Amino acid sequence: MLELKNIGKTFSGVNVLRGIDLVLKKGEVHALLGENGAGKSTLIKILNGYYQPDKGGEIKIEGRVIQFKKPKDALDASIHTIYQELTLCPLMTVAENLVIDKQGNFQGVFLKNREYKDIASKALEQLDQTDINPGHLVKELSIAQQQVVEIAKAIISDARVILMDEPTSSISQKDADKLMTIIKKLRDSGVTIIYISHRLHEIDGIADRITVLRDGDLVGTVNNDDVDEQDLINMMVGRELTNVYPKRDVEIGEPVLRVEGLTSENTFKDISFDVRKGEIFGIGGLVGSKRTEILEALFGMRPITGGKIYLRGKEFNPKSPLNAIKNRIAFITEDRKKSGLVLCLSVMENINLINAQEKSTFGYLNWKHMLDIAKKQQKTLDIKLNRLEQIVNTLSGGNQQKVALAKWLEFDPDIILFDEPTRGIDIGAKTEIYSIAGELAARGAAIIMVSSEMPELISIADRILVIREGEMKGIIGKEEASQELIMSLAALKDSNILTK
Ligand SMILES: Nc1ncnc2c1ncn2[C@@H]1O[C@H](COP(=O)(O)OP(=O)(O)OP(=O)(O)O)[C@@H](O)[C@H]1O
Ligand SMILES: [Mg+2]
Incomplete structure (x- = not known):
């Protein structure tokens, strides 16, 4: 043909x-x-x-x-x-x-x-x-x-x-x-x-x-x-890649973020969980089950009409993304083109988006400093590109995703909201992203990770919250997690388990 x-x-x-x-x-x-x-x-x-x-x-x-x-x-x-x-x-x-x-x-x-x-x-x-x-x-x-x-x-x-x-x-x-x-x-x-x-x-x-x-x-x-x-x-x-899911041995500490009866009218209701220092907390469910919306509420992008959020023990009412960022929360969104990157800016500028203000002097951006930061992150994540000044839109899909992640790494957040972090990413890069998530957790960050890839959730998350149509259906511990259990909670009517 x-x-x-x-x-x-x-x-x-x-x-x-x-x-x-x-x-x-x-x-x-x-x-x-x-x-x-x-x-x-x-x-x-x-x-x-x-x-x-x-x-x-x-x-x-x-x-x-x-x-x-x-x-x-x-x-x-x-x-x-x-x-x-x-x-x-x-x-x-x-x-x-x-x-x-x-x-x-x-x-x-x-x-x-x-x-x-x-x-x-x-x-x-x-x-x-x-x-x-x-x-x-x-x-x-x-x-x-x-x-x-x-x-x-x-x-x-x-x-x-x-x-x-x-x-x-x-x-x-x-x-x-x-x-x-x-x-x-x-x-x-x-x-x-x-x-x-x-x-x-x-x-x-x-x-x-x-x-x-x-x-x-x-x-x-x-x-x-x-x-x-x-x-x-x-x-x-071009090499043997046997261990896709890197092993992680981290001590899990105090709850950093606690959510009680969180509700956003007509979207999700009565969601309760906590996330601890060093933990990777997964959220599973079908596409469209309102998992992203929960992250958006935590990041101040969506009205909260009921329930409470506690951040490091104190009541927290995220008013805007800026407010969330000031409280050291990062959000790696699922749609990098719409909300993760400024497509017409360079890789270097995108990597510095969160930090640019902090790194400026008298309101002037320090180009050399920004370039150094970008260089460092490009190395850490092994981002494939021609030049750091390249417009981000011309990178391959997976490398764009890495840039969307890189901009938060320099910021060193306490809480990281990860929405479908490995979408469009090849298997080698996936492993890298899991290692980075693991390292961030080991440094004491609390990670909330929404994912539709069941093997990923099961292998990476310490606990998994399952959502169906805006309602929580259970929290599964690592030991009991299986694709069958998650799927039945995510998709079958009347399935529910006691939360723990
Ligand atoms: N218009 C362009 N200008 C400069 N470089 C480009 C352009 N389009 C693609 N490239 C480069 O060509 C290479 C191949 O990109 P391509 O998008 O074909 O990769 P891919 O195999 O589809 O990757 P992915 O799985 O991440 O989508 C990348 O290094 C990318 O940066
Ligand atoms: Mg492609």
């Missing part, structure tokens, strides 16, 4: 992809694996006309050499992309979004409302997604449903190749399972799919073949049946 030969890409003198050869067969799911910054998204963007490859590279579709000068050229060649950040128009209906690229292609130029609703319904039916109403506004849909609409859009355009860049990183397990069913259906109908994900179990379930990149080089292409997870990890990191 598609053949890449000697594809390379250089950004301002830095070579981020080199000599990539790749063959994509018709009707296969081809997974693209690699650590953060390996070049996966860049390769996708070359295939969809967003970037042009360096001279000497060649792309063939069904044996014909083609050159994409702009994204539209790739669309015209039936190559569609589903990005992690969705690109629908939120204030238009599902049906309008589905035909937006097509307006001019239908007879009569202007489509009638009814006609495009029909087209939309048909595409959604094809995907067995009849619970999505073509007349609804896109902003009313969940992220997972929006993703389905994006796929329906590709179907309407008779996509022959669909490129998916980390499509499951912000949807629930159930929705991810649904997506897998859809992908299999597409594959069986002859569509070629490139699938990027850091979730290896997902790849194992769906991929026919797997190509691994490392630091811009092609490591190899293998049949899924011939390899196991450990083989893939070794290919990705």
Whole structure:
């Protein structure tokens, strides 16, 4: 279907992809694996006309050499992309979004409302997604449903190749399972799919073949049946990585933060727990169970309508994020693009965001000092970049996440709110982040960590609070924690255990 030969890409003198050869067969799911910054998204963007490859590279579709000068050229060649950040128009209906690229292609130029609703319904039916109403506004849909609409859009355009860049990183397990069913259906109908994900179990379930990149080089292409997870990890990191969850032996001290009957009207209610010095306190639950909202309330971003918070024994009423920061609370948010980073600033500036004021003299920023701090954090977290002055938006997803974390490390907080800290992060970097969380806890910080990755919660957290639909369903100690127990509390009605 598609053949890449000697594809390379250089950004301002830095070579981020080199000599990539790749063959994509018709009707296969081809997974693209690699650590953060390996070049996966860049390769996708070359295939969809967003970037042009360096001279000497060649792309063939069904044996014909083609050159994409702009994204539209790739669309015209039936190559569609589903990005992690969705690109629908939120204030238009599902049906309008589905035909937006097509307006001019239908007879009569202007489509009638009814006609495009029909087209939309048909595409959604094809995907067995009849619970999505073509007349609804896109902003009313969940992220997972929006993703389905994006796929329906590709179907309407008779996509022959669909490129998916980390499509499951912000949807629930159930929705991810649904997506897998859809992908299999597409594959069986002859569509070629490139699938990027850091979730290896997902790849194992769906991929026919797997190509691994490392630091811009092609490591190899293998049949899924011939390899196991450990083989893939070794290919990705180029070394043996056996202990993903570092061992931690920390003495847990006094409660630092205590929450009693915390309520935010219409969101969550009657949440009670305490977090101790040196502890990693996990919060589990399904995506959408209001875990983030609890963190937001603690950080002064959400009204508290009932209950109390005690910080180091004293009643604490967080009025604003600034107020929370002054009380040495840090919040690493789940959506780094929206609330974790200033995308148009450099890595160096982002790392210094929290501290800039403290490090300034008479209101002037001390550039040299800021650069030193950034250098130090870049080393600690092993952030892959060309220059510290690079705009943060041009880093790979996982490295952006590290910058969002780095800005808090210099601040040395007492309480750290971590929301999905390893989203979009490769397995090596995950281990690093767990070690850093462990080190921060060992230094006496109290960590609250929301995570949808069950193995992560079970291995890292000392205790786990489970939330379902804004209510607490139990607190599980490390010894008794299991995926089954967490899942049953998180998802099954009427399950509840005594808290401890
Ligand atoms: N526009 C750009 N300007 C400069 N450098 C860039 C640009 N786009 C990407 N890069 C660099 O190219 C390298 C590869 O990035 P890419 O986004 O392809 O990685 P990735 O494999 O998708 O990683 P992740 O898993 O973290 O998403 C990174 O080092 C990144 O900083
Ligand atoms: Mg990427």
